[in-house]
Amino acid sequence: MEKGILVPNEITVQMVLNKLSEPESQSGVILDGFPRNLGQAEALDEAFEKENKKIDSVVYIKVEEQELIRRLSGRWVCRSCQSPYSIKGALTEEQKKCSKCGGELYQRPDDNLETIKNRLKVYFNETAPLIEYYRNTGKLVEVDGEGEVGEITQRIIKALREKA
Numbered sequence: 001m002e003k004g005i006l007v008p009n010e011i012t013v014q015m016v017l018n019k020l021s022e023p024e025s026q027s028g029v030i031l032d033g034f035p036r037n038l039g040q041a042e043a044l045d046e047a048f049e050k051e052n053k054k055i056d057s058v059v060y061i062k063v064e065e066q067e068l069i070r071r072l073s074g075r076w077v078c079r080s081c082q083s084p085y086s087i088k089g090a091l092t093e094e095q096k097k098c099s100k101c102g103g104e105l106y107q108r109p110d111d112n113l114e115t116i117k118n119r120l121k122v123y124f125n126e127t128a129p130l131i132e133y134y135r136n137t138g139k140l141v142e143v144d145g146e147g148e149v150g151e152i153t154q155r156i157i158k159a160l161r162e163k164a
């Protein structure tokens with residue numbers, strides 16, 4: 001994961017199935033960052049069919065590539081409480097402190113530009129084809145991902161309500 005390349009399909013699919021069989025998953029789950037390629041999506045559909053489970057909706061949060069790079073390279077995390085921060089450019093000493101607990105903010109090693117670009121390349125090659133895959137099943141819900149977190153959250157909720 002640190003190199004921005006993907007874990008083999010069988011391992012990831014099995015991890016998801018194990019998690020889904022736990023009691024806390026019985027009323028439904030949100031999968032975030034999975035499936036990431038057609039092989040995983042097909043393996044998941046196949047496994048779900050056997051267990052009488054199904055995907056209700058797939059949320060596609062649309063963001064321009066340049067904005068993705070900007071967001072990913074501005075990502076900082078508190079070393080103590082793990083709170084995420086999105087800060088553009090260089091940070092002052094004051095900004096390097098967590099506003100919640102005073103802990104030190106740091107950038108994860110997989111957040112540098114080269115890794116970000118590699119991760120996006122993997123995304124466009126491997127993950128983007130899923131948009132068409134889920135559009136064909138009628139499960140795709142498209143949401144504009146530009147703007148503030150609160151706004152986007154509301155858009156996602158609204159879009160899912162309209163679809164349900």
Ligand SMILES: [Zn+2]
Nearest residue numbers: 078081098101
């Ligand atoms: Zn903190």
